[in-house]
Amino acid sequence: MSATAEIAITRGPDNRSGAAKTALALLIAAPVFAVIATLLASLARFEPTVWAHLLDYWLPEVLGNTALIMLGVGLGVTVLGTALAALVALTDFPGRRVFAVALLLPMAMPGYVLATVVIGQLDFAGPLATALRAVGLPVPPIRSVAGLILTLTLTLYPYVYLVARGAFVSQGARTLEAARLMGFTPWQAFWRVLLPQARPWILGGALLALMETLADFGTVSAFGVTTFTTAIYRAWFALFSIDVALQLALVMLVVVALLVMAERLSRRSARFVSAQGAQAPLSLGRWRWAASGLCGGVLLLGFALPVLQLGHWALSAAAPISQLLPLAGRSLALAAMAAGLTVTAAVLLALVARTTPGRRLATLQTVATLGYALPGPLLALGLFVPYAGGIQWLNQQFDLAWMVHGGVSLLLLAYAVRFMAVAHTPLHTQLMRLSPSVDDAARLLGVGRLARLQRVYLPPLNMAMLTAALLVFVDVMKEMPITLMMRPFGWDTLAVRVFEFTREGQWADAGAPSLAIVAAGLLPVLLLTRVFNPKADHVS
Amino acid sequence: MSLEVQAVGLRYDRTPILRGVSLTLAAGDIGCLLGPSGCGKTSLLRAIAGLEPITDGQIVVAGSTLSSAGHRVAPERRGIGMVFQDLALLGHLNSLDNVALGLHRLPRGQRRQQASQWLERVGLGDRARAYPHQLSGGQQQRVALARALAAQPRLLLLDEPFSALDTALRESLALEVRTLLKGLGTTALMVTHAQQEAFAFADRIGVMHDGALLQWDRGYALYHRPANRHVADFIGEGLLLRAQRREGRITLPLGELASAGPDGPVEVLLRPDDILHDDDSPLKARVEARYFRGAVFLYRLRLAGGEELQALVPSHHDHPIGCDIGIRLAMDHVIAYAVDDRR
Numbered sequence: 100m101s102a103t104a105e106i107a108i109t110r111g112p113d114n115r116s117g118a119a120k121t122a123l124a125l126l127i128a129a130p131v132f133a134v135i136a137t138l139l140a141s142l143a144r145f146e147p148t149v150w151a152h153l154l155d156y157w158l159p160e161v162l163g164n165t166a167l168i169m170l171g172v173g174l175g176v177t178v179l180g181t182a183l184a185a186l187v188a189l190t191d192f193p194g195r196r197v198f199a200v201a202l203l204l205p206m207a208m209p210g211y212v213l214a215t216v217v218i219g220q221l222d223f224a225g226p227l228a229t230a231l232r233a234v235g236l237p238v239p240p241i242r243s244v245a246g247l248i249l250t251l252t253l254t255l256y257p258y259v260y261l262v263a264r265g266a267f268v269s270q271g272a273r274t275l276e277a278a279r280l281m282g283f284t285p286w287q288a289f290w291r292v293l294l295p296q297a298r299p300w301i302l303g304g305a306l307l308a309l310m311e312t313l314a315d316f317g318t319v320s321a322f323g324v325t326t327f328t329t330a331i332y333r334a335w336f337a338l339f340s341i342d343v344a345l346q347l348a349l350v351m352l353v354v355v356a357l358l359v360m361a362e363r364l365s366r367r368s369a370r371f372v373s374a375q376g377a378q379a380p381l382s383l384g385r386w387r388w389a390a391s392g393l394c395g396g397v398l399l400l401g402f403a404l405p406v407l408q409l410g411h412w413a414l415s416a417a418a419p420i421s422q423l424l425p426l427a428g429r430s431l432a433l434a435a436m437a438a439g440l441t442v443t444a445a446v447l448l449a450l451v452a453r454t455t456p457g458r459r460l461a462t463l464q465t466v467a468t469l470g471y472a473l474p475g476p477l478l479a480l481g482l483f484v485p486y487a488g489g490i491q492w493l494n495q496q497f498d499l500a501w502m503v504h505g506g507v508s509l510l511l512l513a514y515a516v517r518f519m520a521v522a523h524t525p526l527h528t529q530l531m532r533l534s535p536s537v538d539d540a541a542r543l544l545g546v547g548r549l550a551r552l553q554r555v556y557l558p559p560l561n562m563a564m565l566t567a568a569l570l571v572f573v574d575v576m577k578e579m580p581i582t583l584m585m586r587p588f589g590w591d592t593l594a595v596r597v598f599e600f601t602r603e604g605q606w607a608d609a610g611a612p613s614l615a616i617v618a619a620g621l622l623p624v625l626l627l628t629r630v631f632n633p634k635a636d637h638v639s
Numbered sequence: 640m641s642l643e644v645q646a647v648g649l650r651y652d653r654t655p656i657l658r659g660v661s662l663t664l665a666a667g668d669i670g671c672l673l674g675p676s677g678c679g680k681t682s683l684l685r686a687i688a689g690l691e692p693i694t695d696g697q698i699v700v701a702g703s704t705l706s707s708a709g710h711r712v713a714p715e716r717r718g719i720g721m722v723f724q725d726l727a728l729l730g731h732l733n734s735l736d737n738v739a740l741g742l743h744r745l746p747r748g749q750r751r752q753q754a755s756q757w758l759e760r761v762g763l764g765d766r767a768r769a770y771p772h773q774l775s776g777g778q779q780q781r782v783a784l785a786r787a788l789a790a791q792p793r794l795l796l797l798d799e800p801f802s803a804l805d806t807a808l809r810e811s812l813a814l815e816v817r818t819l820l821k822g823l824g825t826t827a828l829m830v831t832h833a834q835q836e837a838f839a840f841a842d843r844i845g846v847m848h849d850g851a852l853l854q855w856d857r858g859y860a861l862y863h864r865p866a867n868r869h870v871a872d873f874i875g876e877g878l879l880l881r882a883q884r885r886e887g888r889i890t891l892p893l894g895e896l897a898s899a900g901p902d903g904p905v906e907v908l909l910r911p912d913d914i915l916h917d918d919d920s921p922l923k924a925r926v927e928a929r930y931f932r933g934a935v936f937l938y939r940l941r942l943a944g945g946e947e948l949q950a951l952v953p954s955h956h957d958h959p960i961g962c963d964i965g966i967r968l969a970m971d972h973v974i975a976y977a978v979d980d981r982r
Contacts, residue, residue, distance in 0.1 A: 289830075534723075542719050543688055543787075544743075545716075546741075546743060554740065559730060
């Protein structure tokens with residue numbers, strides 16, 4: 100045997116390939132480190148005057164609103180999501196099977212699109228507001244925190260619904276049977292056994308919804324409510340004060356960190372015991388129509404009516420539809436490029452972490468996928484500031500004045516950071532299903548490193564890569580604040596245009612681009628319904 | 640090819656997993672490692688495969704050193720095959736392609752031809768196109784075996800390969816695999832925690848405990864001449880009876896036994912088959928519990944002096960709990976371990 104044949108790969112002290120893999124994972128995690136480091140470094144630039152200004156004018160309103168909205172949305176999505184999930188999973192009522200899938204549809208509706216519809220209806224000149232006034236009823240003050248909470252709840256409850264339904268379906272019937280044999284009535288069993296059992300999942304879903312709430316820019320901005328995201332935007336783009344924006348982002352980071360920690364804790368206590376018991380839907384008696392009514396009402400308000408309204412607007416818009424084509428083209432191009440970049444990085448990350456044992460790589464993997472918790476404005480700021488600093492330095496050293504802004508590449512990088520977890524999760528899950536001994540088995544059969552990648556790892560990842568790419572694609576189509584803040588001149592997208600139309604009150608013009616975004620958003624919902632169908636999932 | 644494991648030690652950080660393990664397997668022999676979970680048997684197998692580095696000793700196959708402290712030949716260059724506990728079949732490949740994986744150096748046509756020959760040899764010629772999830776546990780087992788054998792390994796390692804199967808299938812498959820391996824002349828080492836499987840499968844059996852190999856011997860010797868009380872405890876049934884040894888003799892309430900060794904307290908191994916039931920025997924013991932096993936009863940007995948015994952008795956001797964039955968000692972060779980009473 101030659102000396103080169105004597106290598107140590109697993110757990111060896113001299114892990115040569117391990118160093119390269121760690122470097123690759125570090126590279127993928129680097130932007131997240133950069134964002135966090137930039138915000139933390141702004142502590143060093145602590146200015147009492149800036150902080151006095153913040154404490155007097157910004158923070159009370161921002162913190163108050165944020166707390167109120169998070170409380171309202173958190174409660175709203177938890178109650179609505181859990182109630183709908185319990186009805187659909189545990190009881191029988193007319194339309195139950197259809198609702199089980201249809202209740203996911205509001206996921207396709209970004210908050211800022213629903214906000215456009217709601218405000219367009221209830222604005223002073225809106226049709227609903229006019230009608231209410233005509234019959235002498237008071238028009239609810241729609242540009243309010245209450246309206247915002249309702250709107251966000253209607254778009255974000257599927258986060259809770261999805262996981263709660265999963266928990267109820269996978270263990271509900273069995274648990275219910277056991278509880279009833281112990282003498283609980285179904286109602287008691289639900290409150291005392293099923294609900295506590297599903298609590299970690301419900302909490303996890305609610306925390307994801309809260310992260311989205313904290314990160315929301317379009318909806319709060321449409322409702323005219325000041326939160327962290329809109330305050331950062333205003334400080335950066337209206338007042339041109341990067342320092343104020345950075346300090347706000349720093350405070351926001353604390354809230355983000357708390358949410359991330361809470362979510363990790365909730366995940367730890369959530370373990371699926373897949374006991375697919377016989378479906379034993381409970382009878383609701385006379386109340387079964389009320390259940391249909393509730394599900395139907397939520398669907399109507401959260402999806403059907405808004406889509407109808409958007410369609411009506413699209414048909415009555417003055418501008419020809421062809422004006423949208425360049426916007427749609429840019430949206431599609433950005434989404435496709437971001438999907439390619441993000442999935443490539445996510446595949447590398449997942450493979451590197453999989454084939455290198457040890458905590459270091461696992462930690463890097465966690466950091467690299469942390470972007471899902473970082474709100475767009477915070478992310479944009481955290482990437483832009485070091486980038487601008489670097490460019491300035493380069494311009495001073497060399498004459499590179501032509502590199503003025505980050506261009507599309509910086510925007511794509513921001514998308515990749517934000518949606519890395521979206522791409523990584525399906526890939527990681529698929530790799531986890533692959534037994535660790537598969538790699539050992541292939542090695543013992545003399546299959547080389549590249550051939551193992553080609554034969555052992557990539558084929559089972561095919562579908563997961565497609566899923567990951569689709570999810571990132573659609574998320575980028577729907578994404579608004581990052582695009583708004585980082586797009587190069589002339590790179591307006593559908594989402595940015597919807598935001599601008601809403602801001603200007605051009606409801607009719609917002610119709611067609613909004614519909615296009617909702618249509619794209621339906622793709623992952625279709626994917627989820629396939630996941631729901633157990634027959635589609637037979638390859639282990 | 641022969642396998643020599645010489646004083647192998649293995650540590651993770653500071654935790655010793657294997658300590659001073661030595662064993663030899665002659666070419667064509669089949670060995671088996673027995674032991675409770677966590678005793679290090681799988682780690683030893685992985686070390687032989689080159690999947691774990693060893694920290695002491697060396698591993699030699701067919702005269703060439705594959706592992707020693709600080710260096711090891713890469714697993715893919717050892718020519719060692721392994722069947723994993725979870726089989727490690729690739730879900731996206733059918734049986735034929737799974738088997739062909741280890742033949743990747745051959746041209747395509749030859750690869751497929753050999754792979755299907757191996758499938759036929761394990762009795763799965765008609766399931767070449769089936770994917771792992773379409774096969775039963777036993778069939779998956781055969782595919783994994785065919786895949787490992789197709790690469791024509793110098794040594795085949797099997798890590799609890801039958802653990803997912805039901806007991807009846809286990810022993811018959813173990814015997815079938817043994818016949819196949821013997822026919823091929825393949826040297827093999829299997830890990831298991833099921834004794835009957837080991838007795839059915841192996842020429843040599845090792846009992847491991849806490850990272851050490853306690854005994855490496857034929858099955859008969861393990862049962863009748865266990866090297867220490869751990870082996871005696873692990874293999875077969877039986878109880879250890881405290882007694883005193885004086886001048887080469889041990890006196891038990893059941894009679895006197897010849898046993899060479901220093902004077903002092905000892906523990907004598909009494910297997911249930913060492914105690915015979917004999918209605919005419921003057922020595923009586925009380926039935927405390929009994930377990931029906933079909934052809935025999937396993938009786939748990941207690942002597943007047945309080946000593947506990949086990950006896951295997953033909954099941955037509957149906958004695959109720961609480962009654963006294965006559966017993967007799969019938970021991971071919973006495974196993975006694977000196978006890979250190981100063982502890």
